[in-house]
Amino acid sequence: MRDALRDPANQVSPRARSLWFAEAVIVTVLLVGGLVLLSMWMTGWEFLPQWLLDRTWVASLVIGLVLVPFVLAEPVVRFAVHRWELAADVVYARSGWLSRKWVFVPVSRIQTVDKAQGWLERFFGLATVEIRTASYAGSSTIKGLDYEVAARLAEELSRRAQELRDDAT
């Protein structure tokens, strides 16, 4: 898409990298921990062949090792990809990591604007802005914004949306 669309103007907060890293670590720890528990439980399964019973821990180790580069790469890649912009009364946001997603939401079609903050986001001083229209494909979620930026954006969008409200659909 480099040839077709320009990058949205604004980056998300640099602290979003910490958020994504923390999220990835938590998911990985839960997954690998679950596998370890499973393998400890499996040692009691006598119907499995002996060579497998001796090596039930291999799966958790392999999956843990495979996931490490992903955990390290995801925050960096996401920080490069996730960008947003409000220009000419259109919200333009890009997100994704292995896959990419570009969303264009005209302010005149916005139905609701939400500002949300989970406990992990609160810890890093970040927030998420959710913009909804009548269609899932016209709705956007911008994550990893600085709390102040998110608050200003949400405020600006809902004010503008009210001014421009156009119920053509």
Add this chain to the structure above:
Amino acid sequence: MPFQEPVPEAARLSPKLLLIDPIRVLPSLLVPLAGVLVAGGFSPRSFIWAAFGVAGSVLYAVVRWATFSYTITGGRLELSRAFIGRSTRVIPLERIRGVDVTTPFLHRLLGLAVLKLDTGAGGDKQEGELDGITVEEAERLRAVLLSRHTPVAQEQPAAPQDHVFLRVPMAWLRYGPLSGAYLFTPFALVAGAVGLAFQWGGELGLDEDDAVAAGEWLWGHPLLLVGAAIVLVVLMPFLATAMYAVFNWNFVLFGRGDHLVAERGLVNRRVVSLERRRIRGYEIAESPLERRARVARLWAVVTGLGDSQTRGQLLPVAPRAAVDDIAAEAVGPFSEALRPHPPAARRRRLFRAIAPWVVLALVMYALGYALIGVAATVLAVAGIALGLDRYRSLGHTYDGTRLSVRSGSLRRAQAVVERRAVVGWTIEQSWFQRRAGLVTVIAGVGAGSGGYKAIDAGETQAAAFAAEVTPDWMAPFLKR
């Protein structure tokens, strides 16, 4: 409810409903009643208990009928029920987007109807239902509920002249099985019968051993099984046609005032009216068989219509020419040719249609299941034709007022949607699409399925498409 003047317009459902309600609960009562009678050895006492059961269900129906009322007042429809708990549901009339009147079989015998409301508040959720009003009352309410912002008319205004667009000829019923949807009717009927046998068998004193014995007996007579299977397969087109005919009997599409009304069905006559100013486009779907026979199915894309696959239907399976006529009548003519997607899209369609079967075949050969391996190989070869056809289906275009996208092979669907219905754009690119330089561009539409996709368009092509339809929105972000 606090004391208040009785509202003059408060109305109840028709008392004739009391004849239907006990009959409707009867099947679920039958087994317990029979159980009571059998267990009691048909003694007078067990008859008394059974009579209590029947009387109870009648009483329940009476109480339900007596405690439910509906009112149209001050631009609102209020449905109130005061049975054990009290509840009042208030539906502003301007939020009612459609009214659906059906007459199930028992209702029809007594001249009753079921009226369902569409409020478009959220997806498939039904927001209001009046089950058991007279047909005349249903017609009156339909007129009242759909005449927005006008005072409730006490007298029925002169019925607007209906303009019939199409009365589907009987001969078209033969196209029914081509869609494939009804082809498995015989198997569904057998499965239903077996399920019923299990359910009722328990009550009649048959148990699992009998079922196993029956299964073993059948297994011991393979000729019988094969014969039954052949009979079922032979019956497929006939039963499918019959089933399809029951649902689509005497399909009529007509205009009434500012509504399009579709009426169909033999046993359960179904009437769906769609407000014309809420229609934003249409969708045409065809299976390969239907394409060969030059027939297709047609739906309207309507804002705020739940369950649009059933209710938005404008035509049963009909010749393509008729479909195009009705689509042009309901929405507007659209004849713009679709623009093809890049060759990389063809490679992707082929890969996706073939690769899973090749992998399966290799694994099965390796494991020694040659038969499954052969079957998977056959499917992989068939995947070549399927993938090529899927690529041929892909396309998108814009004619200045409406955009159109098409995809699919076994169910090739083309949507035509008005530009003003577009509320935003999403462009998606998976990791594999990025390798191929392709994207899926989705026009967000506040109607129908919510989004219409142009799958595997070229990157520049996709951005140009969005910019062509909504130049004001996209221009600031395009690279020149």
